[in-house]
Amino acid sequence: MQGSYIDSVIAATRGRSRQESSLKSECMKLLQTQAGILRVLDTGSRKPPLLIVPDGPCVIEHYADLIELLALDFRVVCFDLPGFGFSYPASSFDFSVSQTAETVVEVMDLLEIPFAVLAFTCANGFFALHVAQHHPHRVSHLVLGQTPSFQSMRQWNDRIIPKILHVPYIHKYWLIDCGEGWRFGLKTANLRYRLANHKDTAIQRHTKVQGQRSPYDADWVYWSSRMGRYSQVSPRVARLLKRQKGSCPFCQLYFRDADVLEIDHIIPRIQGGKDDYNNLQLLHRHCHDVKSARDGRLRCA
Numbered sequence: 001m002q003g004s005y006i007d008s009v010i011a012a013t014r015g016r017s018r019q020e021s022s023l024k025s026e027c028m029k030l031l032q033t034q035a036g037i038l039r040v041l042d043t044g045s046r047k048p049p050l051l052i053v054p055d056g057p058c059v060i061e062h063y064a065d066l067i068e069l070l071a072l073d074f075r076v077v078c079f080d081l082p083g084f085g086f087s088y089p090a091s092s093f094d095f096s097v098s099q100t101a102e103t104v105v106e107v108m109d110l111l112e113i114p115f116a117v118l119a120f121t122c123a124n125g126f127f128a129l130h131v132a133q134h135h136p137h138r139v140s141h142l143v144l145g146q147t148p149s150f151q152s153m154r155q156w157n158d159r160i161i162p163k164i165l166h167v168p169y170i171h172k173y174w175l176i177d178c179g180e181g182w183r184f185g186l187k188t189a190n191l192r193y194r195l196a197n198h199k200d201t202a203i204q205r206h207t208k209v210q211g212q213r214s215p216y217d218a219d220w221v222y223w224s225s226r227m228g229r230y231s232q233v234s235p236r237v238a239r240l241l242k243r244q245k246g247s248c249p250f251c252q253l254y255f256r257d258a259d260v261l262e263i264d265h266i267i268p269r270i271q272g273g274k275d276d277y278n279n280l281q282l283l284h285r286h287c288h289d290v291k292s293a294r295d296g297r298l299r300c301a
């Protein structure tokens with residue numbers, strides 16, 4: 001999940017009315033951009049345009065005195081970057097340097113500013129550098145204040161910011177951007193682990209042992225049907241007894257201890273039936289006789 005998702009939720013909670021109530025100056029307006037609705041102050045004269053962005057968590061209001069002074073010589077455009085102040089980001093905004101730089105260019109396009117002085121400070125200087133690098137004809141002058149090298153910024157970041165904030169944990173540990181909502185999990189390059197829900201585990205029904213039963217009661221039909229094995233019963237018969245739940249598929253009656261059971265080939269061998277478990281069933285001897293007679297009649301017909 002992108003961090004902007006949280007900001008989008010917060011923005012939705014705050015509401016557009018709060019954004020609009022922040023337009024205290026007649027120079028302020030809201031601009032709809034790809035990155036979201038941005039709050040922009042534009043002194044709007046014919047003087048050379050100058051773009052500044054507040055250094056978060058500062059907002060446009062903190063630059064009022066500076067803007068008043070600069071407006072003597074420039075058309076000053078100052079706007080809250082997406083996710084700061086009263087500029088709420090779109091859910092697709094990823095806060096990358098390139099996307100933010102393109103937002104700066106988009107603001108210039110919307111205000112019909114062909115080129116401008118970019119005077120950005122601190123980490124915002126990387127956005128201005130990106131604009132100058134990719135749209136050099138849009139930048140007449142570049143003024144950077146307190147913008148270190150990217151490597152120095154990373155070192156400062158690692159030292160100052162608590163480690164837990166370095167990693168997008170929500171993106172990492174919840175599968176929201178996999179279309180699974182707030183499901184706890186872990187993604188790697190090739191695998192996806194999920195914390196299992198209760199419903200993911202199928203219910204396995206167990207049959208209670210009948211009240212007076214004992215493993216030593218020698219009821220081989222009962223115990224073979226239950227367990228699929230019994231010491232005095234061949235594994236084949238025991239397995240079939242378990243599969244058939246102790247009943248004869250021909251007459252549908254349960255086998256009893258005294259019954260004589262026989263293994264039958266469902267499709268007779270003479271008709272090409274195989275001698276494997278899928279083609280075997282356990283029948284009463286008399287049921288087997290009836291079935292074999294029927295098989296013979298069918299063969300003769």
Ligand SMILES: [Zn+2]
Pocket residue numbers: 248249250251252253283284287
């Ligand atoms: Zn039977």
